[in-house]
Amino acid sequence: MELLCLEMDTVxxxxxxxxxxxxxxxxxxxxxxxxxxIPQFSYFKCVQKDIQPYMRRMVATWxxxxxxxxxxxxxxxxxxxxxxxRYLSVVPTKKCHLQLLGAVCMFLAxxxxxxxxxxxEKLCIYxxxxxxxxxxxxxxxxxxxxxxxxxxxxxxxxxxxxxxxKLPLPMEKVALVRKHxxxxxxxxxxxxxxxxxxxxxxxxxxxxAAICGLQLDSGDQSLLGDNLSDLLAKxxxxxxxxxKECQEQIxxxxxxxxxxxxxxxxxxxxxQEQEGRPGGHKGLEEQDQxxxxxxxRDVNLQ
Amino acid sequence: MSxxxxxxxxxxxxxxxxxxxxxxxxxxTEGNLNSRAHVPSxxxxxxxxxxxxxxxxxxxxxxxxxxxxxxxxxxxxxxxxGSTRRILFGPVDHEGxxxxxxxxxxxxxxxxxxxxxxxxxxxTPIEGSDFQWESVPVAKxxxxxxxxxxxxxxxxxxxxxxKPAVESxxxxxxxxxxxxxxxxxxxxxxxxxxxxxxxxxxxxxQTNITDFYQAKRRAVSTPRKSGQ
Numbered sequence: 450m451e452l453l454c455l456e457m458d459t460v461x462x463x464x465x466x467x468x469x470x471x472x473x474x475x476x477x478x479x480x481x482x483x484x485x486x487i488p489q490f491s492y493f494k495c496v497q498k499d500i501q502p503y504m505r506r507m508v509a510t511w512x513x514x515x516x517x518x519x520x521x522x523x524x525x526x527x528x529x530x531x532x533x534x535r536y537l538s539v540v541p542t543k544k545c546h547l548q549l550l551g552a553v554c555m556f557l558a559x560x561x562x563x564x565x566x567x568x569x570e571k572l573c574i575y576x577x578x579x580x581x582x583x584x585x586x587x588x589x590x591x592x593x594x595x596x597x598x599x600x601x602x603x604x605x606x607x608x609x610x611x612x613x614x615k616l617p618l619p620m621e622k623v624a625l626v627r628k629h630x631x632x633x634x635x636x637x638x639x640x641x642x643x644x645x646x647x648x649x650x651x652x653x654x655x656x657x658a659a660i661c662g663l664q665l666d667s668g669d670q671s672l673l674g675d676n677l678s679d680l681l682a683k684x685x686x687x688x689x690x691x692x693k694e695c696q697e698q699i700x701x702x703x704x705x706x707x708x709x710x711x712x713x714x715x716x717x718x719x720x721q722e723q724e725g726r727p728g729g730h731k732g733l734e735e736q737d738q739x740x741x742x743x744x745x746r747d748v749n750l751q
Numbered sequence: 752m753s754x755x756x757x758x759x760x761x762x763x764x765x766x767x768x769x770x771x772x773x774x775x776x777x778x779x780t781e782g783n784l785n786s787r788a789h790v791p792s793x794x795x796x797x798x799x800x801x802x803x804x805x806x807x808x809x810x811x812x813x814x815x816x817x818x819x820x821x822x823x824x825x826x827x828x829x830x831x832x833g834s835t836r837r838i839l840f841g842p843v844d845h846e847g848x849x850x851x852x853x854x855x856x857x858x859x860x861x862x863x864x865x866x867x868x869x870x871x872x873x874x875t876p877i878e879g880s881d882f883q884w885e886s887v888p889v890a891k892x893x894x895x896x897x898x899x900x901x902x903x904x905x906x907x908x909x910x911x912x913x914k915p916a917v918e919s920x921x922x923x924x925x926x927x928x929x930x931x932x933x934x935x936x937x938x939x940x941x942x943x944x945x946x947x948x949x950x951x952x953x954x955x956x957q958t959n960i961t962d963f964y965q966a967k968r969r970a971v972s973t974p975r976k977s978g979q
Contacts, residue, residue: 507839514835540855546848548839579838584848591855 460564465610476611479603480686483648486531486602491645492538499544500537502641508533508551509639515555515567515575522562523631524606529558530638531602536595549580553588561600605634608652608685615684616656617671622663629659633699640702646695649685654695657681658703661696 469475493502509530516526532554536542542550552572559566569585593600609630613623633655637643643651657677665672671680678696682689864870868880876884889897 504840511835511837511839518835543844543847543851544840545842545844546851549843549848551839575836577836577838579843581845584843584845584852587852588848591852591859594855594859 470610470614476608476685479607479611480649483603486535486599487647488534488538488644490538491641492534493641496538496541498541500542500547501544504544504547505533505537505641506639508547511548511575512551512555513635513639515572519567519571521555521559521567523635524604525555525558525562526635527604527606527638528562528602529554530644531604532557532592532596532600534641534644535602536592539595548576549584549588550592552576552580552585553592556585556589557592557600603648605637605648605652605655606631608649609634609656612652612656612681612684616660616680618660618665622665625663626656626659626665629662630655633658633703636702636706637699639706642698643702647687650687650691650695651699653681653685653687653692654699657692657696658699 493500512529512533513526515521516529529551533550536550536554552575555567556569556572569582573580573582573585609627613627613630616626618626630652634651637651637655660672660677670676678689678693681687682692860871864872864877868877868882869875869884870877876882
């Protein structure tokens with residue numbers, strides 16, 4: 450019998466570098482160059498004929514699942530989506546080739562960001578072998594060419610540390626805020642609307658949404674509602690109104706995705722019960738039941 | 752708004768927590784997938800879903816692992832829709848894919864030719880371009896730029912190669928054949944190096960690409976280093 454132990458599989462990381470994170474010039478540079486990596490228009494209108502927004506969402510969701518399952522670094526997925534959007538805004542593409550492109554973009558982003566990148570073989574398997582290895586490798590070069598080999602794009606994740614550092618957050622909450630913000634960033638990357646926003650705005654909105662959602666505003670006045678928005682807006686030179694709008698949109702996307710998840714939940718629940726999971730999680734489930742509101746749609750975000 | 756968001760976030764978390772059940776995964780045991788892989792093994796997954804009755808006997812021989820996702824991940828788990836291993840848009844048109852691939856490579860090659868004033872197919876300079884090319888013996892070129900069988904044809908296709916000297920020549924036919932039949936490059940014993948005729952290189956228009964592309968390109972690309 451073969452046994453796999455994931456706990457052994459540690460990635461050795463560098464410590465956070467204060468020279469980078471505590472220097473405002475880095476943040477300013479990021480803000481200066483971030484515009485270069487944003488698609489200028491909606492390519493659904495002017496470039497793509499075959500590809501619809503819902504298809505982008507489908508491929509994005511698949512890419513996110515692969516990245517999650519493979520435990521990729523947080524920035525891999527948003528970066529891969531950036532590649533995909535930039536490619537699609539220059540090359541008309543058929544829908545049956547979209548999954549291949551998604552795989553290629555993950556392949557590239559993973560190689561750029563990870564010490565142990567995703568392998569081409571794994572990506573092919575995740576496409577249920579509909580993609581051939583040779584195709585993945587050939588198209589890697591095409592995508593690279595269309596991106597002008599310009600792979601080190603600025604992603605919202607690049608801003609998180611810079612933003613979080615400047616907020617009066619309780620020490621023990623920083624990691625949680627960071628994690629939630631990263632989650633919201635990933636969620637944003639699945640929605641095309643956000644692809645046209647500057648990464649700094651998405652990052653700022655995500656941190657704002659995370660802090661609001663975690664109820665961290667009870668301790669410090671400056672983390673309260675408008676104060677927080679003003680503070681966040683100042684850090685990344687974003688218009689306060691834009692930022693608030695962005696944060697609201699993030700919360701709406703969150704709501705939408707959870708509603709979808711909820712709709713799908715019923716059949717899946719049945720499914721999983723059949724799979725006969727080992728026990729030990731009952732407590733968690735019971736807790737779920739008790740804390741779940743009768744209907745999420747009743748929650749008003751406006 | 753914040754209190755609504757709070758109630759909402761709690762709802763998210765609890766909903767997502769339920770999805771946790773989806774996180775119970777069967778680990779792959781295929782030798783070729785290394786330890787980080789969670790890829791369902793080639794044959795296991797379909798069997799599990801189709802023949803539930805046999806599931807216990809199948810899984811008992813394998814390792815089952817329940818991974819509990821962190822709370823934040825559960826929000827994303829709400830997006831999940833069944834197995835990660837799946838075909839999204841029906842069967843892939845491999846022939847069409849090959850054609851598109853070749854066309855894109857050819858277009859890139861043409862762009863590069865126009866930009867650098869050099870016909871990479873015949874390995875000859877194009878008259879009337881912004882660059883004046885002259886031959887340099889292979890021996891005088893740094894090793895990096897000498898013919899290589901690994902990166903066949905790459906620089907041509909990309910149209911962004913910083914130094915046309917990379918367009919080394921001595922490519923044997925077998926190294927080229929598989930990628931593009933259009934890359935039949937003649938063997939010569941010289942390298943070509945461009946000299947900028949004017950003080951600056953004029954950014955050339957790409958006639959076969961839409962206006963949108965050009966706008967995008969200016970916005971996205973880094974300042975061109977060559978020709979400056």
